Amino acid sequence: MDISHWRNRIDVLDRKILKLLNDRARCVLALVPLKKKTGIPIYEPDREAEVFRNISENNGGPLSAEAVKRIYERLIDEMRSIQRGPKQ
């Protein structure tokens, strides 16, 4: 296996990750009107704790729990931004 073999695999994985990130963003956007209707705020610490618990309990590595948490902090931050909509 040479370098280009692994890089090709990484490129394929990145396109899959990107697709799932956008799928997740669509779910997050679908939540906006439901949250508005029920008066739930965009930022919900209990739900975020649940998201972090889900990923830490299911992390088989080699990424450490801390590494995964840092990636997810960024990811959740972006998801919160799209729920808030474009800045005025």
Add this chain to the structure above:
Amino acid sequence: MDISHWRNRIDVLDRKILKLLNDRARCVLALVPLKKKTGIPIYEPDREAEVFRNISENNGGPLSAEAVKRIYERLIDEMRSIQRGPKQ
């Protein structure tokens, strides 16, 4: 569709994303001995540009190109850390 429906979908997606992130990390680790053998450094700006090009060209939204780039900056940073190995 209620809130719990979308949250369940998000939890399923998160487990899939997590699996792919770890698959990607395994590929990145497989590159370490190959890079050492050929004298290629861990940080390679040209390859990183290629990774960013791959995701920006394949981004169908709703996440913006900027949002995806910010998530990937964190992700790549973590991948670089595991290639470097644990700090002494």
